[in-house]
Amino acid sequence: MPDEYDYIIAGGGCAGLSLLQALIRAGVAEGARILVVDRDAKEANDRTWCFWEAGEGPFESIVHKEWAQLDFHSDHLSRRLDIAPYRYKLIRGIDFYRHCHAEASRMPGIQFLQESVSEVFTDRQGAGVRAGGRTYRARYVFSSLYERPEPRPGKHWLLQHFTGWVIETEAPAFDPAVATFMDFRTDQQEGTTFFYVLPLSPTRALVEYTLFTGELLSTAAYEEALGGYIRERLGIGAYTVAEREFGIIPMTNHRFPARNGNVVYIGTAGGQTKASSGYTFRNVQKHSAALAESLKKEGHPFAVDATARRFGFYDSVLLDILAHRSLEGADIFTDLFRGNRAASVFRFLDNESALHQELRLISTLPTLPFSRAALRQLRP
Missing domain, CATH: 1.10.260 (434 Repressor (Amino-terminal Domain))
Structure with a gap:
């Protein structure tokens, strides 16, 4: 494997693979040498991404399920939301990974390296990463790797943490045309807490328990809350858990730097996680498209968002x-x-x-x- 590339993407998850797809769509990847480095092979269905979108997006072909109707519930309001012109969409992690890797396989200049990145650096010659005991250099490195910043006055760091079960029932229990977007009818003692229900068929749904708090819960607490909601609120007594997922998303008003020299930050590391809601997928797509367009038109990936402040x-x-x-x-x-x-x-x-x-x-x-x-x- 050569050590010199045009672009290196450090982190092959949502942000890294979304940027790779944006480079391909913009024609930037044509004839370029691109290295994607990640410690995982991305061969498991380890997460789902949900987002609202008007019209068709860049990953329309792998949308697993979408809804035109959403229900909202709290102690003071129950309403079916009119979301037009938006539709609420779900993409499974495994479908996203396979799609991105399949698209990349058509470009001979794109390579993947399964190693942990030990360092990302920038210098007068460009930028690079160190992984697996070797150094790889490029004109630009795009990094989704980040560390929690030091506490500062006025800067907050909450965690959006969630546990989800894909459950299956023998008899029809769900309306596949309507998803529950937020259901706050649960104990709010820990902080902002809600459930959502995404029906995939009349007998199959993703039920997720989500909190915005400073600390995580025990595994038993997540599972007890999920089981109680399914039993008491959904009225389902008999079901099997077909899939499980757990995730943590930082919610912070810390200003992550856009870049450091020729290292450009993407994903959460680039400030693309919505601080007030945790939604990331759509922001990542817009940021990826802007970086690719900047490279295509200006020769550098230093796109600026005038509305960010x-x-x-x-x-x-x-x-x-x-x-x-x-x-x-x-x-x-x-x-x-x-x-x-x-x-x-x-x-x-x-x-x-x-x-x-x-x-x-x-x-x-x-x-x-x-x-x-x-x-x-x-x-x-």
């Missing part, structure tokens, strides 16, 4: 409220969906709304707690 401030304010628990997350999302069309909320959470739309949406939330949180975030 404004939406970053909104995220910081909401994260501040969740961290201090000056309002409960269940109440915030209830107010958002009671006072606004779901499409408006989705557009805002996708960082695609206009200022006047944002002011309208913010006006439906409690003024005093959000004003205090905003002042805390504006304070040096």
